Amino acid sequence: MMRAIFMGETLVFTGSKFEIERVLEAVDKYKPDYMPVSPSEIQQLWRSELTEKYDLSSLKFIQCSGAPLGTDVADKFRAKFPNVKLAIRYGLTETTGAVANMRSPEELERVGSVGRLVEFMEAKIVDLLTAESLSSGHQGELWLRGPSIMRGYVGDDKATAEILDSEGWLKTGDLCYFDSQGFLFIVDRLKEVIKYKNIKIAPAELEHLLVSNHEIDDDVVVPYPDEEAGEIPMTFIVRNPESNITATQVMDFIAT
Structure with a gap:
């Protein structure tokens, strides 16, 4: 909303819930060139046959945020909509806006990333045990510092x-x-x-792999207690309405 105001744009509301046909009707009718979406909405757009029913040629730029977007889903979206630029943005409520963004052609082509840091923002990756800074290529917790970082949680000094x-x-x-x-x-x-x-397993990695299967519409991966291993991944899936995929087939798919 703030973007629309300070850039003098027209803002189209389609309701509080993403209903794909209502969104596609709005694009057809109002001809917007920009649309913010979540990863699950990206998934619906590349899978839905309804996209053939409406004129979506006005769309030039899609901004995705809210959760990690799987590379496989991003590739399929780009293949289906080759004239639409797909940009990924990363931020937190506590940073009051974007921390990293894709804007340049070089950033838009870096599949799997969320772009580079925005202006005036500092970042470091720290070791999970020692909190020491890590060099590029090493995974750790992301720490941020900059003028847009919140001062704190109101009335909660401990948090x-x-x-x-x-x-x-x-x-x-x-x-x-x-x-x-x-x-x-x-x-x-x-x-x-x-x-x-x-071994540390990222649920998002497994979730992205699962939704690459056309028979699976959505899924979530959670830890399940295991006496020997400590935790094992367990998934809840939403099948495609036309699918009868079984638990064994899902496990076989992941195993390959």
């Missing part, structure tokens, strides 16, 4: 102290890494990482 250190670094709770060219990659939320024996 503020847990997320903000004395030097103003915000601990995001996200498992991330930077590559050698400064592109940021989000792996998963740290609190959601599954600890299988001594």
